[in-house]
Amino acid sequence: MVDVHLRGITKRFGRTVAVDGIDLDVNDGEFIVLLGPSGCGKTTTLRIIAGLEKPDRGRVFFGNKDVTYLPPRERYVSMVFQSYAVWPHMTVFDNIAFPLKIKGLPKDEIVCKVKWAAELLQIGDLLNRYPHQLSGGQRQRVAVARAIVVEPNVLLMDEPLSNLDALLRVRMRSELKKLQRKIKVTTIYVTHDQVEAMTMGDRIAVMNAGKIMQVGTPEEIYNKPQNIFVAGFVGTPQMNFFDATISISPKEVALDAGDFKISLEPRFTELLKGFEGKSVTVGIRPEHIHPSKYVALSEGRYSLVKGTVDFVEALGSDTIVHVNVGSRILVMKLSGSHHFKLGSDIEIALDLDKLHIFRKDSGKAII
Amino acid sequence: MMGVGLSMEARPSPVKYLLLRVLIYALVSIAVLWVLTPFAISIMYAFVDPKQYYSKSVIIPALYTLDHVRKLLALGAYSAIINSVIVAVLTIVFSFALGLPAGYAFARYTFRGKDSLKLLIISLRMFPIIVIAVPLVTLYIRIGLSDSPLGVALAHTAMALPFVVLITSSIFAGIPKDLEEAGLIFGLSRAGVFLRITMPLALPGLAAAAIFTFIMSWNEVFIASVLTLTNRTLPAFILTSAMAATDFIKFAASFIMVLPAMIFVFIARKYLITMWGITLR
Numbered sequence: 001m002v003d004v005h006l007r008g009i010t011k012r013f014g015r016t017v018a019v020d021g022i023d024l025d026v027n028d029g030e031f032i033v034l035l036g037p038s039g040c041g042k043t044t045t046l047r048i049i050a051g052l053e054k055p056d057r058g059r060v061f062f063g064n065k066d067v068t069y070l071p072p073r074e075r076y077v078s079m080v081f082q083s084y085a086v087w088p089h090m091t092v093f094d095n096i097a098f099p100l101k102i103k104g105l106p107k108d109e110i111v112c113k114v115k116w117a118a119e120l121l122q123i124g125d126l127l128n129r130y131p132h133q134l135s136g137g138q139r140q141r142v143a144v145a146r147a148i149v150v151e152p153n154v155l156l157m158d159e160p161l162s163n164l165d166a167l168l169r170v171r172m173r174s175e176l177k178k179l180q181r182k183i184k185v186t187t188i189y190v191t192h193d194q195v196e197a198m199t200m201g202d203r204i205a206v207m208n209a210g211k212i213m214q215v216g217t218p219e220e221i222y223n224k225p226q227n228i229f230v231a232g233f234v235g236t237p238q239m240n241f242f243d244a245t246i247s248i249s250p251k252e253v254a255l256d257a258g259d260f261k262i263s264l265e266p267r268f269t270e271l272l273k274g275f276e277g278k279s280v281t282v283g284i285r286p287e288h289i290h291p292s293k294y295v296a297l298s299e300g301r302y303s304l305v306k307g308t309v310d311f312v313e314a315l316g317s318d319t320i321v322h323v324n325v326g327s328r329i330l331v332m333k334l335s336g337s338h339h340f341k342l343g344s345d346i347e348i349a350l351d352l353d354k355l356h357i358f359r360k361d362s363g364k365a366i367i
Numbered sequence: 368m369m370g371v372g373l374s375m376e377a378r379p380s381p382v383k384y385l386l387l388r389v390l391i392y393a394l395v396s397i398a399v400l401w402v403l404t405p406f407a408i409s410i411m412y413a414f415v416d417p418k419q420y421y422s423k424s425v426i427i428p429a430l431y432t433l434d435h436v437r438k439l440l441a442l443g444a445y446s447a448i449i450n451s452v453i454v455a456v457l458t459i460v461f462s463f464a465l466g467l468p469a470g471y472a473f474a475r476y477t478f479r480g481k482d483s484l485k486l487l488i489i490s491l492r493m494f495p496i497i498v499i500a501v502p503l504v505t506l507y508i509r510i511g512l513s514d515s516p517l518g519v520a521l522a523h524t525a526m527a528l529p530f531v532v533l534i535t536s537s538i539f540a541g542i543p544k545d546l547e548e549a550g551l552i553f554g555l556s557r558a559g560v561f562l563r564i565t566m567p568l569a570l571p572g573l574a575a576a577a578i579f580t581f582i583m584s585w586n587e588v589f590i591a592s593v594l595t596l597t598n599r600t601l602p603a604f605i606l607t608s609a610m611a612a613t614d615f616i617k618f619a620a621s622f623i624m625v626l627p628a629m630i631f632v633f634i635a636r637k638y639l640i641t642m643w644g645i646t647l648r
Contacts, residue, residue: 052548072551079552085545089567102554146553 001186002063002153003028004049009058011044018044020210021058026154029184031177033201035191037233041210042190046156049188051075062153073102078147079156082163084139086131092118092142093127099150117145120179137168144176148183155180157189161196173199194234198222206230228363231283231356237320237331239283243360246275255282255357259326262303264352271367272357280366281358286320286333288354292347294334302349305330309340323348406625412615413622420615435619439609444623447604450516452627454591454600455584457520459577462527467573470535471561475544488529496526500593507594514596522594523584530583531576538572539565574635581635585628 004026011019019041026032034042047053049060051072060068067075078099086095096117100110118124121141131139140160147155160176161169177200180187191197197204198218205215206229214226225231231239244255244262253264253272262282264272292304307325314337321332321340325348332348340346357367412420416430472478473485503522504513512518542565550560566573588602595603601624609620 050552052551071556072548073554073556077552079549081545081549083543083545085543085549087546087549087564087568099553150553 001028001184003030004154004186004188005061006045006049007059007061009045009048009055009060011041011048011053011055017210019048019055022207022210022212024205024212024215026186026188029186031180031187031189031200031202033189033191033197033204034207035194035197035201035204035233036207038192040207042192042207043158045207046079046158046188046190049154050077050079050156076150076153077156078150078152078154079158080140080143080147080160082159084136084143084160084163086139086142086146088131090130091127092123092129092131092134095131095142096127096146096149099146103150113149114145117149120148120182121145137164137172140164140172144179148179148185151183152185155185155187157187159191160189162191162193176200194236198234206233208233224365225356226365228281228283228358228365231358231365235285237286237333239285239356240289240330241281241283242328242330243279244282245277245279246272248272248276255280257282257328259328260305262305262350262352262355264355265300268367275359275366279360281360281363283356283358284330284350284354286331287335288351289323289330289332290334290349290351291332292349295349297349301352303352304347304349306345306347309342309344309346312340312342321346409618409621409625412618415615415618417613417615435615436623439616439619439623442608443599443604444601444609444620447599447601448623448627450595450598451585451601453516454520454523455581457517458523458527458584459580461520461524462531462580463573463577465524466528466531466576467535469532471539471565473532473536474539485533488532492526492529496589500590503590504593513594514598516598516600519591519594519600520584522590523587526587526590527580527583531580534576534579535569535573538569538576541572542568578632578635581631582628 004024006022006024008021008023009019010017010021022041022045024032024045034045036042044053048055051067051070051074054069058068059066062075087098090098093114096114097110100113105113114127115124118127121144123138123141123145126134126138126142131142134142140163143160147157157176161172164172173196189196189200198221201218203215203217204221206213206221208229214221214230216224221230221234225234228241232241242257244257247254247256248269250266252266253268255262255264290302292302295302297304305325307323307330309321310324310329311322313320313322316337317335319334319336319338319340321334321338323330323332323346330348355367356365358365411428413435414431414433415428416432419425419428419430469488473481507513507518512521546568547560547564550564551557555563586602587600588606591600591603592606599607605620605624609616
C-alpha cells in the first residue's frame with residue numbers, strides 16, 4: 001500500500017487532449033473518487049496510473065518511486081473493470097487464483113487466500129462455476145475478489161457499479177466502501193455518478209475536459225464549490241444560476257438580476273469590492289430556497305422574490321417546485337410532500353448564507 | 368434453434384403450430400437428403416461388388432467388397448494420402464505462423480495504411496492461379512522445390528494466407544480488450560497475455576480457420592498437379608490415375624478423398640460452435 005502522486009500528467013489521442021496537465025496526491029489508504037462527465041479524462045487518468053497508457057508528459061509516483069514507464073505487472077496494482085473482465089475460460093477459483101499463480105505462490109497458500117477473498121465477497125460457494133453461469137452481480141464480486149486477493153499497492157476501479165441494477169448498486173456501494181475500510185488499500189475510483197462519489201469517497205477529485213476542477217471532501221465539494229463547473233455538476237436538481245450586476249453603497253451590497261434584486265449585508269463589501277458595476281453569476285441550491293411563509297424572516301438572512309408556480313415534481317420524499325420569476329425559472333426543493341397550485345403566485349426566500357457568487361470570465365468562486 | 372424461432376411467434380394456434388412443425392421438418396429433410404444422397408451413393412458404390420454394379424436388376428446392391436479401396440491404395444493412393452496430409456498440415460502451420468500475428472495486428476492496433484494493406488492482402492487472390500503456375504514451376508525447379516510436399520504447401524499457404532489473416536483478425540477483434548488488459552494488470556507480459564488469455568479464447572474461431580485451410584489444401588488440385596510429378600497429393604493422384612479407371616474405382620477414390628476431410632471436420636467441429644459459454648465468430 002502506497003501513496004500515489006501525479007505530476008503534470010498530459011495525454012493526447014490524436015488532436016484531442018484527454019488529460020491536460022493534472023496534479024493529484026492520493027494518501028496511503030485513502031479512497032479517492034475521480035468524478036466527472038463522460039469524456040472528461042477520468043478513465044484515461046486511471047489507465048495511466050495502471051500503466052495501460054503512457055502519458056505524453058508528466059510523472060506518476062508510487063511513494064517515492066517513479067513508475068511512469070513501468071509496465072502494469074511491475075506496479076503491483078489491481079483493477080476492477082467496468083465490464084468486470086472476468087476471464088470466461090477459467091472457473092471462478094482460477095480467475096481469483098490467477099494473479100497468485102503468476103506470482104508463483106505455493107499451492108496451499110493460494111487456496112487459502114482465494115478462500116479468504118471469496119468469503120469476504122460471499123462467493124465461496126461459486127468457486128467451481130464458470131463466469132457464464134453467474135449473474136452480473138456475482139461476476140462483479142469475482143472481479144473485486146480477484147483485485148483484492150493480491151493485496152495490491154493501489155486498487156483501481158473503473159465505474160465498477162455502472163452495469164448493475166439500481167438496487168444492487170446501492171448495496172454494493174456500501175459493501176465496497178466497507179471492504180476498502182477493512183483492508184485499508186489505497187483506492188482510486190472512477191465514476192460519473194455523483195451519488196457514488198459523495199457516499200464512497202474520502203475525497204473527491206472533480207474533473208472536466210481533462211483538468212481537475214476541485215479536490216476535496218464530499219462536504220467541501222458540495223458546500224464550497226471552487227468554480228461554476230463543480231457547483232453545477234454536483235447536486236440534484238442542479239444549482240440555480242443567474243446573472244446579476246453588483247452595486248455597492250455604504251449601507252448594503254445589491255445584486256441586480258433584472259427581474260429581482262437581492263440585497264446583501266454590508267459584510268460582503270470587502271469580498272465584492274473589485275466587482276462593483278460588474279456582472280457576476282450567482283448560484284443557489286434548490287434546497288436553499290424556501291416559500292417565504294415557512295421561514296422566520298426576522299433573522300434577516302433571507303431575500304424575498306415574487307413569482308408564480310410553473311411546474312411541480314412530486315417525488316414523495318421531496319417536492320421540487322419550478323418557480324417562474326420574470327424571464328427565468330428558479331428551482332426550489334422541499335423535503336416531504338407539499339401542494340402548490342400551478343400558476344398561483346408565490347413568494348420565495350433565498351437563503352443568503354448559502355449564496356454562491358462566481359466570476360463570469362473564469363467561473364471561479366468569489367463567495 | 369427451432370424453439371427459439373417459435374417462441375418469437377405470437378403463440379400460434381395448435382393447428383398452425385402443427386403445420387409449422389411439419390413444414391420445418393419437411394424443409395430440413397429436403398436439405399439433408401440433398402446433401403447426403405450423393406454421399407451415400409458414392410460411399411455405397413465405393414464398396415459395391417462389380418457384378419452387382421453392372422447388373423440391371425440390382426438397384427441397392429447386397430454384396431460389398433473392400434477390393435476397390437485396397438486396389439486404389441496399392442496403386443499409390445496410400446502415399447498420396449500421406450502427401451496430402453503432410454501438405455495440409457504444413458499449410459496450416461505456415462499460414463497460421465504468418466497469419467495469426469498479422470490478424471492480431473489488424474485487430475488490435477491502428478496504424479497508417481491499415482485499410483489499404485487489408486485490401487492489398489485480399490487483392491492477392493485476384494490473380495488466377497493458372498497465370499502464376501508456369502512461373503511458379505520454373506522458379507521451383509531452379510530452387511529445387513518442385514515435386515516436393517513442401518513446395519505444394521508453400522503454394523497453398525500463399526493461397527490460404529489472405530483468408531487466415533482476415534478470419535483471425537475478426538476473431539481477435541471479437542475478444543474484449545479488457546480481458547487482455549486484466550491479464551497485463553494481474554502480472555502477465557504481452558506475450559503471456561497472448562498465450563494464456565487471447566489464444567484459449569480464440570480457439571473456437573481458430574479451429575474454424577484451421578478447417579477452412581485444411582479443406583482448401585486438401586481439395587486443391589491444379590497447383591498440386593502442376594508442381595508435383597511423383598509425390599502427388601491425393602486430388603492430383605486421383606485426377607491423373609483413377610479417373611482413367613472403372614466407375615467403382617472412381618467412387619472408391621471419392622470415398623478416400625472425402626473420408627479424411629470428414630474425420631478432420633468432426634474433430635475440429637466441437638471447438639467451432641460455442642465454448643466457455645461465449646460465442647465467437
